[in-house]
Amino acid sequence: MTKVTLTVNGKSMSGEAEGRTLLASFLRDTLGLTGTHIGCDTSQCGACVVHLDGKAVKSCTLLAMDADGGNVTTIEGMANADGSLNTIQQAFQDHHGLQCGFCTPGMVMSASALLAENPKPTESEIRHYLEGNICRCTGYHNIVKAVLAASGQDANVMAAE
Amino acid sequence: MYNFDFVKPSSVAEAVKALSDDEAQPLSGGQTLLPSMKQRLNAPGTLVSLTGIAELKGVKREGDTLVIGAATLHATVAKEAAAHYPALAELAGQIGDPAVRNRGTIGGSLANNDPSACYPAAVLASGATIVTSNREIAADDYFQGMFTTALEPGEIITAVRFPIPQKAAYAKFVQPASRFALTGAFVAQYADGVRVAITGASEGGVFRWSEGEAALSSNFSADALKGMSGEAEGMIGDLHGTPAYRAHLVGVMTRRAVSAAH
Known part of the structure; x- marks a missing residue:
């Protein structure tokens, strides 16, 4: 076991990891941050997306030791300082951008990476960017609406269903 | 996955x-x-991470050549190669998807x-040079069949040198x-001729479509x-497409690439 230290949501956190410990498992099992979900464990579904040094990555396909020293943001770090939902999270609630909620942490993290790169994405750009995030309830329509709304655009421009 | 030792050197010499x-x-x-290790298809005793080696990263123009460090992310190439070799950036x-492009590397x-995979088509169609820790390998000698290359054990790719074409494009039929x-x-036009490389179709991996190149x-022009289409013999057949279907796509996708070339 080797000590791994990360800055997680602005705080320095350490724990022991094996070579094979994935960043997703390290966050959940060692640091107790269970907001990051492990869905497929094969880097397809995107439920485990976090930001590492400002970039969206699949934490189930990244070794904790390879991330050592890095700056990680997880879903736990997304809320506003007073604990209220941030703009993207609020938009997911307002537009019912979730059904079972399992994919939601990854959807919010990917949406946040998209809006940092492209503050006013079109519907098609949002759908394209979220290709690596799978919602098995197939609630994509409201997720895309939520991202449009979070970017300050009118979500009603999209067809009803 | 089985456990292993992990090391993260900061230079190519230490990695070698x-x-x-x-x-x-x-x-x-x-x-x-990592996915193949999770399936226990691969079980190294030690993993040597190349992600901490600064000399392996970056996109650099040298005259008519674009040099890309082996550990450069797909997302970085998509941005930084755009002004020099737009078809490669595209x-x-x-x-994959954005998160995969933020980890995956050209090397x-x-x-x-x-x-x-997509990159082998660009490398072969560009007649690029693979620079390794101890030599340079021409693209035509590098690809030796499915999951097989000219790399020796312990040899690592350090950079890829792409001659910049007059016009090029990549047309991908996505699974x-x-x-x-x-x-x-991937179609690339140079002063001395056109090169066409096809990926995804052949059981032998990426290959040059010589009939297409001659025409x-x-x-x-697409006309x-x-x-014209490829030969069905030796093409991959699976639930997504028969060998004949892929052979047909060789012609279709090459025509689309030629029409899109810029």
Whole structure:
């Protein structure tokens, strides 16, 4: 076991990891941050997306030791300082951008990476960017609406269903 | 996955030294290696991470050549190659999904040589040079079949040198579940002729479509390929497409690439 230290949501956190410990498992099992979900464990579904040094990555396909020293943001770090939902999270609630909620942490993290790169994405750009995030309830329509709304655009421009 | 020792050197020389151990394997972005280790298809004793080596990263123009460090991310190539070699940048921006592009590297993709990967098509069609820790390998000698390359054990790719073409484009027929190429064609026009490389189609991995190259070298237009398609023999057949379907796509995707070339 080797000590791994990360800055997680602005705080320095350490724990022991094996070579094979994935960043997703390290966050959940060692640091107790269970907001990051492990869905497929094969880097397809995107439920485990976090930001590492400002970039969206699949934490189930990244070794904790390879991330050592890095700056990680997880879903736990997304809320506003007073604990209220941030703009993207609020938009997911307002537009019912979730059904079972399992994919939601990854959807919010990917949406946040998209809006940092492209503050006013079109519907098609949002759908394209979220290709690596799978919602098995197939609630994509409201997720895309939520991202449009979070970017300050009118979500009603999209067809009803 | 089985456990292993993990080392993260900060120079190519240290990485080569760590890889002299028979049980050691290099790890770049890990977007293929880690899933294959989870399935226990691969079980190295030591993983040597190449992600902490600054000299392996970056996109640099040198005259008519674009030099890309082996550990450069797909997302970085998509952005930084755009002004120099737009077709290559567009190809990089179509690999996997955004999170995969933020980890996966050009060197990792080429060392793995997946028969459906995108980068091998650009490298072969550009007649690029693979620079390794101890030599330079021409693209025509580098790809040696499905998941097989000219790399020796312990040898790592350090950079890829792409001669910049007059015109080029990549046209990819996406396998919708994996976003790998069901068949992809990369066409590049140079002063001395046109090169066409096809990925995703052949059981032998990426290959040059010589009939297409001959037709396009005398007339660079989609019409020059009218009615032409690949040979079904030796093409991949699976639930996504038969060998005959992929052979047909060779012609279709090459025509689309020629029409889109810029």
